[in-house]
Amino acid sequence: MKKVLILEDEDSIRSFVVINLRRAGFEPVEAATGQAALDALRADPEIRVALLDVMLPDIDGFEVCRRIRAEDKNVGIIILSARGQEMDKITGLVSGADDYVTKPFSTAELTARIDALYRRTGEEPAPVRTDELRQGPFLLNTRTRVLEKNGERIKLTQTEYALMQIFMLNPGTAISREELLSDVWGRDYDGDDKVVDVNIRRLRIKLEEDSTAPQYLSTVWGFGYQWNA
Numbered sequence: 324m325k326k327v328l329i330l331e332d333e334d335s336i337r338s339f340v341v342i343n344l345r346r347a348g349f350e351p352v353e354a355a356t357g358q359a360a361l362d363a364l365r366a367d368p369e370i371r372v373a374l375l376d377v378m379l380p381d382i383d384g385f386e387v388c389r390r391i392r393a394e395d396k397n398v399g400i401i402i403l404s405a406r407g408q409e410m411d412k413i414t415g416l417v418s419g420a421d422d423y424v425t426k427p428f429s430t431a432e433l434t435a436r437i438d439a440l441y442r443r444t445g446e447e448p449a450p451v452r453t454d455e456l457r458q459g460p461f462l463l464n465t466r467t468r469v470l471e472k473n474g475e476r477i478k479l480t481q482t483e484y485a486l487m488q489i490f491m492l493n494p495g496t497a498i499s500r501e502e503l504l505s506d507v508w509g510r511d512y513d514g515d516d517k518v519v520d521v522n523i524r525r526l527r528i529k530l531e532e533d534s535t536a537p538q539y540l541s542t543v544w545g546f547g548y549q550w551n552a
Contacts, residue, residue: 324350325441328373330360330387331403332380336426340374340433347434357382361390370398372441374433375420377404377411385418392419397481399440403428416521421482422514432513439509443481456491459539459552461530463491477529482507482522490540490550499547523548 327349331337334355341351352370354360357379364370373391377384388400402415405426412423421443422436454466462471468484470477479487485507489498500519504512507519527534539552 324348325372326350326352326367326370327437327441328352328354328360328363328370330354330357330374330379330384331376332356332378333376336376343430344434344437347430347438349434349437356380357384357387360387364391364398365394372399372401372437374401374403374424374437377402377415385414388415388418388420392480399443399481401436401440403433412515413517413521416518417525419480419525421480422508422518424514435511436514439512443485443507443509456488458491458494458550461491461539461552463487472530479529480525483526483529486522486526490548491552494550494552497543497546497549501547503547 325348327344329337329340329344329351331340332355337353337355341353344351352363352367354363358381360373360375364373375384375387384402384404388402391398391400400420401422401424402420403424403426404411415423421440424433424436454464456463456465460473465488470479470484470487486503489503489506500516503519504516508514523540524534527537527540530539531537539550541549541551543549
């Protein structure tokens with residue numbers, strides 16, 4: 324059974340989500356506080372997707388997201404909030420979330436987003452000619468899903484790893500935002516395409532000496548991005 328953590332302090336909303344996730348074939352794990360959610364994730368490694376509400380009585384959802392990522396959890400994260408402002412979406416993604424769903428949402432939309440993210444976080448690496456891709460100072464092991472720069476490991480989320488694999492399999496090739504969105508988030512993804520830009524921004528912080536003047540991951544203005552290592 325696919326386990327999904329639901330962090331939501333309002334009992335009625337949490338119960339609604341739990342019922343519909345069970346109908347869709349998921350096994351919900353409930354948490355009403357940020358600390359309870361963190362404890363549940365530490366206790367159960369089978370949880371691979373987490374829905375995080377933002378407004379909570381103890382720790383806000385953005386901080387919970389940051390703490391999950393700080394512990395290098397290979398878990399897909401969807402921020403679930405009534406907030407619809409652009410800055411809140413960006414804050415969630417910069418904090419380490421993979422996706423953002425704004426209340427009110429349809430059950431079909433939420434389960435589709437979870438399904439897509441669950442497949443991505445649990446899938447095996449795509450077959451390639453070798454287990455290792457070496458480019459410049461970077462080494463990507465597609466078997467262990469580990470990226471190194473000059474021999475030092477760079478911690479990546481599952482989404483960041485998927486992006487890096489695409490770039491390193493296509494060095495020197497301009498790849499459109501639409502193509503990245505389709506390949507990483509799925510063809511049926513109907514969320515904000517800024518999720519691509521935010522994840523690229525996070526990658527640059529991890530990869531570049533100066534993320535404001537990227538050497539390896541460059542922008543192709545009006546189109547997308549290109550890997551030059």
